Amino acid sequence: xxxxPTIQVKNLSRHxxxxxxKPGLKSSITSLFHRPKRIVKAVNNVSFDIKEGELVGFIGPxxxxxxxxxxxxxxLLYPTKGKISILDFNPWQRKKEFLRQIGFVMGQKNxxxxxxxxxxxxxxxxAIYEIDNKAYKERLDFLIDALDIKKEISxxxxxxxxxxxxxxxxxxxxxxxPKIVFLDEPTIGLDVVMQDKIRDFIRDYNKEFKATIILxxxxxxxxxxxxxxxxxxxxxxxxYDGDISKLKNGLTNKKLLTLTFKEEVSKDKLxxxxxxxxxxxxRATILVDRKKTSTIAxxxxxxxxxxxxxxxxxxxxxxxxxxxxx
Amino acid sequence: xxxxxFILFYFWAAVSETNQGVGSYTRPQLYxxxxxxxxxxxxxxxxxxxxxxxxxxSGDLSKHLLRPLSVLKFFFTRDLxxxxxxxxxxxxEFAFILFILKPQMILPSPKNLFYFLSLLVLAIxxxxxxSLVVSLATFWTDQAWSHRWLFGVVLVNIxxxxxxxxxxxxxxxxxxxxxxPFPYLYYYPVKFWxxxxxxxxxxxxxxxxxxxxxxxxxxxxxxxKKGLIKYQGYGN
Ligand SMILES: Nc1ncnc2c1ncn2[C@@H]1O[C@H](COP(=O)(O)OP(=O)(O)OP(=O)(O)O)[C@@H](O)[C@H]1O
Ligand SMILES: [Mg+2]
Numbered sequence: 001x002x003x004x005p006t007i008q009v010k011n012l013s014r015h016x017x018x019x020x021x022k023p024g025l026k027s028s029i030t031s032l033f034h035r036p037k038r039i040v041k042a043v044n045n046v047s048f049d050i051k052e053g054e055l056v057g058f059i060g061p062x063x064x065x066x067x068x069x070x071x072x073x074x075x076l077l078y079p080t081k082g083k084i085s086i087l088d089f090n091p092w093q094r095k096k097e098f099l100r101q102i103g104f105v106m107g108q109k110n111x112x113x114x115x116x117x118x119x120x121x122x123x124x125x126x127a128i129y130e131i132d133n134k135a136y137k138e139r140l141d142f143l144i145d146a147l148d149i150k151k152e153i154s155x156x157x158x159x160x161x162x163x164x165x166x167x168x169x170x171x172x173x174x175x176x177x178p179k180i181v182f183l184d185e186p187t188i189g190l191d192v193v194m195q196d197k198i199r200d201f202i203r204d205y206n207k208e209f210k211a212t213i214i215l216x217x218x219x220x221x222x223x224x225x226x227x228x229x230x231x232x233x234x235x236x237x238x239x240y241d242g243d244i245s246k247l248k249n250g251l252t253n254k255k256l257l258t259l260t261f262k263e264e265v266s267k268d269k270l271x272x273x274x275x276x277x278x279x280x281x282x283r284a285t286i287l288v289d290r291k292k293t294s295t296i297a298x299x300x301x302x303x304x305x306x307x308x309x310x311x312x313x314x315x316x317x318x319x320x321x322x323x324x325x326x
Numbered sequence: 327x328x329x330x331x332f333i334l335f336y337f338w339a340a341v342s343e344t345n346q347g348v349g350s351y352t353r354p355q356l357y358x359x360x361x362x363x364x365x366x367x368x369x370x371x372x373x374x375x376x377x378x379x380x381x382x383x384s385g386d387l388s389k390h391l392l393r394p395l396s397v398l399k400f401f402f403t404r405d406l407x408x409x410x411x412x413x414x415x416x417x418x419e420f421a422f423i424l425f426i427l428k429p430q431m432i433l434p435s436p437k438n439l440f441y442f443l444s445l446l447v448l449a450i451x452x453x454x455x456x457s458l459v460v461s462l463a464t465f466w467t468d469q470a471w472s473h474r475w476l477f478g479v480v481l482v483n484i485x486x487x488x489x490x491x492x493x494x495x496x497x498x499x500x501x502x503x504x505x506x507p508f509p510y511l512y513y514y515p516v517k518f519w520x521x522x523x524x525x526x527x528x529x530x531x532x533x534x535x536x537x538x539x540x541x542x543x544x545x546x547x548x549x550x551k552k553g554l555i556k557y558q559g560y561g562n
Binding site for chain 2: 071078099109129
């Protein structure tokens, strides 16, 4: 592994100017002469480094600037400010040697040609990326096997289901063995089984090929299962960059205590133990201080008609929700 | 394509019926003007560069930009392949037209055929870069198609001479048009097919075509470079 980071992002900003247009004919006409402009800072002064072989989760709420960042990293968008260096290339120049080494999977946009079977898109890519026969065959066999799509690749793309198409998108984006892979919500809209499969695939791919991967997703399970490191952005700004486990422990020093009762218990009786986050007839969840968990649990067992008791960490999803609500 | 051709053809046939020709054009010349023009239309005006404009507004351009392949070269090559196919089908259509209309066609001398073909090749490349420039202007507009419709279709249809031989227009208009790409797309190439009245000015016209091509070429490079900075990569 090399010491210099594979991906270096320094003070990256990307602004968009948007025209606010009110509905109606009158404003349509006035907007011909005067169009009020507004600047959206989609990415605002973001810096991070990523080392070779890392699999980093890149998360944030809708409109946080994740996709915009990935588009800057892949050379699609011109950065308003800042520097990006990937494998010592400036992505914006879109040098062939650079483009050959990256792959981009976008969950909501297809790169496969709509009218032909995926198989033929792969062949087209083989020609474009100048992959030799042997490497192509090995690679294709590996991908087909890992994703289990022997049959689908010869069916016209428009006829494939979302999940089937998604798997083929992966093949198209990875057939040239990119060292850097950007995955923008690759599991969006997929059922749970398929999400698991894609997840396994990403993990294996990262291990097998030492590929550097940036993954965005709104499913915390994705990042939790795959990534050691998390980068969080919100409203274009970097919010957190570090270990996923530290985020879990560091940001919240609380645990969740879930109690099941024999008979109904009044709300007041429960609230003295801690903040009530969920309250059903025979079941309640209480947020308690991490350090006091055992004493509180013992006390509750003594005072309440409890049949079952469960202590767990706060799910990452909820942690992040709290972070963004602050 | 074939239908609009027949409408045009019959219109001009009807006009020339009454007075044995229009302006300086005899009937066989007028026939040739539109029948040969049909060849030009299938070869010159059949370009899919307009797709780039659509790809810019939809964000589909990203797919092209990600690949280690010059996007403009890709579109140019695709057009060339399209045109080769077109030639193949055109031969049949052309035979069909001749068979149906059995017009008294004028055939050019070998020299004029050479002039015609050289201008035809230039016209193909000129129109590629012309539509490219029009398409790339989409980087600066939000309207997906209005300017492409105006510049890519309407103006070209009127001012290239597809509908009316340009020297039948008022002279000042024709003189202005000489400084635009339009007459070099249709009017001049066909003109060399139907008679030798312009033979003396072939070289200046050829050079003028070439200059217009160069201007469009550099303009398209410039638009491409500047436009990509503006590119918003919509979608997703
Ligand atoms: N082409 C554009 N023109 C104007 N504004 C844009 C453009 N692209 C993105 N934006 C704005 O930039 C911000 C960031 O968008 P971006 O797509 O990067 O978010 P995201 O983090 O990927 O969100 P999501 O999770 O919903 O995919 C949003 O406010 C969006 O409206
Ligand atoms: Mg996004």
